[in-house]
Amino acid sequence: MSTKISFRDVHKSFPVKGGMFTALQGVSLDIADEEFVTVVGPSGCGKSTLLGMAAGLVEPTAGDVLVDGSPVTGPGPERGVIFQQYALFPWLTVRRNVEFGLKLTSLSAAECRHRAERAIDLVGLADFADALPKTLSGGMKQRCAIARAYAVDPQVLLMDEPFGALDALTRVQLQEQLLRTWSQERRTVMFITHDVDEAVFLARRVVVMAARPGRIHTIVDVGLPYPRTEEIRLSPEFGRIRNDVWHAVYHQDALTA
């Protein structure tokens, strides 16, 4: 497998009152083609910043971010992004939000509609297809954002806590759907989560980040086979890896992050 996304000694600092704040320091990471990587780490450790770089929305202060071997110069529809803050277009209904990206492709109107319909069904918003975002609950907004990213069916999915606002069952269902799509259509996924269970269940590798300054602490290889089943989730091996990751994250002192 070749490398899809490559971070090479990436640094990021932000100007703040009285100086610079180092958000990321010397991050290097290769994500292989068709790999599923999850990223965990304490709040504020730079996960969203790292994902933003792969998306082409954040420029590194130093270092290189490559996708398919060439430097990232901006966003592109082949890299779908689900934002931590949903970022729905408030003036469009659920359906039109989902169709937004589709209409930018060369697909026919009927095909757009069809695909949007399918994505909306997938996240269980069929009855709310014509609702405006302001009338949706938090979880429904998040599902709409997921549908929008899924609809264009990008090669790379960059997902920032996509299931954070969902109840456990919806979450499990969407996890399974995501894994199914990933394995069938061979996509590359970079997935940020706070849920260690989720991180281990989904990923081939879990990237554990540390804070102050933001950097990669450990990368845990999840040796478990796909497809991941409920059985695997309950296996002692899963529990062991889960504890490893937990330990890697939380030998750190969270609340000073």
Added chain:
Amino acid sequence: MSTKISFRDVHKSFPVKGGMFTALQGVSLDIADEEFVTVVGPSGCGKSTLLGMAAGLVEPTAGDVLVDGSPVTGPGPERGVIFQQYALFPWLTVRRNVEFGLKLTSLSAAECRHRAERAIDLVGLADFADALPKTLSGGMKQRCAIARAYAVDPQVLLMDEPFGALDALTRVQLQEQLLRTWSQERRTVMFITHDVDEAVFLARRVVVMAARPGRIHTIVDVGLPYPRTEEIRLSPEFGRIRNDVWHAVYHQDALTA
């Protein structure tokens, strides 16, 4: 213990294109003084709407909402709210956001400052006290919102997925802090979460809601003693209740909600 918050056959419908959407149907619930109640349920089942009514921000279409025996006519500082979408004032720094409510009390400026400082420390944002919200990560914004509500030290805390964007360790720390404050200062807490573990760990009673239309499905009494320790979390009794709640929520079919 007397009743602090009382929902009496509460209905809520919203006008939508082509008719009315019933968000809540016939919800009755009494929350005792100094009780800790958590609310779980599928996405879109009306949890935020119910909490909004106790806060005085949403008016029921029918039925009554009482606090201390009198109907709720609007919000008040004795009922602190943490919103699902943080709702920070973007033009104020973390410190000024937290001080906002304090300055409306009769406290001295020094006391305001001191209390704000303490609340900010509590959520681990001391180094970011002078940062604007736009420079905070998702989890940091959420912690700022928590600090703002804690700072005014209200009798009733209405919390809408307050720990949703936090990593597991920060989350556990804040859970323990919340329980400590609650038991020492005898507050009443209504707490929405998607995390069944969290719901059971914190609550005296877990209210399980169902969707379409939104209503109360079951109320699960958590018989576990306080203070809740790691030991309790690992006890078989905890696991049993956890499974009960899980079952109550998820015999429902989540994705059609």
Added chain:
Amino acid sequence: SGDDGTEVRFGYISDFNGASLLAIAEKQGLWKQHGLTAQIKVFTNGPLQIQALGAGDLDFGYIGPGAFWLPASGQSKIVTINTLTYADRVIGQPGITAMTDLRGKRVGVPEGTSGDMVLNLALRRAGMTVQDIQKVPMDPSTVVSAFVSGQIDAAGIWYPLIGTSIRPKVPGLVEVASTRQFPDTAFPTAFVARKDIDTAFSKKVITVLQAANDWRAAHPDEAISEAAALLKRDRAEVAADAANVRTMTTADLVSKTRDGTVRRWLTGLSDFFVQTGQLKSAPDPAEYYTAEQYMEASGR
């Protein structure tokens, strides 16, 4: 203000007609001689001064011939005739030689002004009416830009605008008609007063104006210099302006008042305004020209 009977609030327009007497009265100390002080305020046109008089913010003002319908319709009183002006012309683009050439042509004119009057007189003398031309109403500065840029074929307009702005840009312009060609119709300028002005006070002011008027008639060159100094303009500009003005001595004006000449001037103007519709009917000049006071003040 006029309340204590010593301060005169006087409005004027910044040209030779409007400014020369006030400049002289101040310079020669004529106000002081009569126990008065003058507070002079410059305006851009007559009607604004009439409004200010009506609102009680001004005691006296100056108007050109185009604004005579305002006192005639009872808005204020004329206390002295100032000068006669011969500044108005009908001008045509090069190539136009007579009024008859204007048939069907676009003629710009500020309506209800002396420019409009001269256009009407010239048309009448040529046996034409406004129906024969394409009359385009516009304000004075618009007439200048429109004529200079060739947007109109002719205009009813006046000096100094013709001299300072139009001729330099259109040297070949033709003066098709001029006020000087209508001895029967006079274009007087005048000073007006508040309707409720105190008679004694008014008489004192008239006396000052008469004294200044005689000084102006006796010292035409110095009068131009005084006016230029007050207006902060080039003496040459003001001189060109004054070349189209006929001043008269107070004695002359008194006799013209007595023998009905002034009355004829005023009636002539009123008739014009009735034609344009600005007046419903021509009132008796005695109703708005305080001839008695003028003669009493002159002591004759």
Added chain:
Amino acid sequence: MSVVTVPDETTPAQPAARSRTGRTLTLNIAAVAIGLAGWSALAAIGVQGLPGPIVVAQRAGELIADGTLAGDVLASLRRVLIGFTLGTALAVPVGFLMGWYAVARGLLEPYVQFFRTIPPLAIIPLAIVLLGIGEVPKIFVIFLAAFLSSVVAAFQGVVGVDRTLINAARVLGASDRTIFIKVVIPASTPFILVGMRVGLGSAWGTLVAAELIAAQEGLGFRMQQAQLYYDLPTIFVGLITIGVLGLAMDRLLLLADRHLTAWQERR
């Protein structure tokens, strides 16, 4: 499925909305009545030269009867509509250019800000020299006023568009052009509508100046004529007609606003 489709209009929401509109209307009428009363009072105590409502109404009747008012309204309305439409239509892309591209901002802003402060009266000589005395310079002066008022609002709207929304569109593969049309314009609609409403006021407010340019009819022209004759009732008829027309157009914009920004969570 708990979405109840109610085909007739008797859902609870409707009467409430209707009564709210009703109350607003009542208040508006009350406001107008108070205004008329105040005006009558001022005229009655004889404020110098102020005609009362009845005199003005009579004059309006005459002007309507002989068709003058209709002609004037048509002429003025045409000028204002064309000038205003062109002005605001240009303001949006120019505001966009200025908000989006630093180079455009650097080059255009001095002009926009400079001309914004120059009174329309002062533009007239130049307009005549360059554009003649037909309809074009009149519409141009109105256009300029509308444009200059709206462009600041459009610019500020573009600058203030939530960055996350732009990012969301970019990651979906939207080009600058698409982002402009599909994100920046809708997101800055509230600002653009403020600009349009202010621009509408400017357009009407400039009408009198515009009709100084050799107009043969129009409300501004009629008012100038009336000023020459000190015909205050006609001036008042003109003022009130302009006010009412402006108000009506403003209501239309407001209606558009309600529809276009229904997605905003608002009080």
Added chain:
Amino acid sequence: MSVVTVPDETTPAQPAARSRTGRTLTLNIAAVAIGLAGWSALAAIGVQGLPGPIVVAQRAGELIADGTLAGDVLASLRRVLIGFTLGTALAVPVGFLMGWYAVARGLLEPYVQFFRTIPPLAIIPLAIVLLGIGEVPKIFVIFLAAFLSSVVAAFQGVVGVDRTLINAARVLGASDRTIFIKVVIPASTPFILVGMRVGLGSAWGTLVAAELIAAQEGLGFRMQQAQLYYDLPTIFVGLITIGVLGLAMDRLLLLADRHLTAWQERR
């Protein structure tokens, strides 16, 4: 602790910001240069009556030398500043009242919208009758223009304030007054500043009209006087001075904007 405090000014962020300001300045200067060149060209090919930059500069020199310009600038600046300040200061609470209380909106809106479309020239007769010919009516006309432009923006800003922020303040125990001062005003600052900038343009644009009211000095007055003799160089000096003063004040507002809305995520 990874917040590095850098006391000297050589952090990487500083030069970038400085060079950006530098580039904007360069562009502005380029824009002005292009404008001057265009003007010279127009004057050189002999566009009728258009004085070239050199003639205008000479006239400006004269007017500066004899102190006329300074006196005029002072007089006009005073009127504009007072009128504009009062107008925008009143617009914010009135916009608030209209945005917040339906009753106030119903009563006030017809007037605001009505008067917004009425040309300032038409207000002058009434202003003279009611307020005389001193400074008060001049400032009043400017005040009115600034007020009417700003109030729409303030109103729209208030109406559009994010409901969640208002709720957040309410649950912390804020009264209506506190919410207004501490939430509504800051949240609608971008709108209010648009209003102020447009209002500033209106204020300057109304100056000439205002100084028709028996002004004895001032830029607008000087331009009218110059019109009697059609002294175009003086008119141009007036126009440019107004433009430059307006531009300078606008820059100050923009600076205020940068500071007051630094919290906005913007491009």
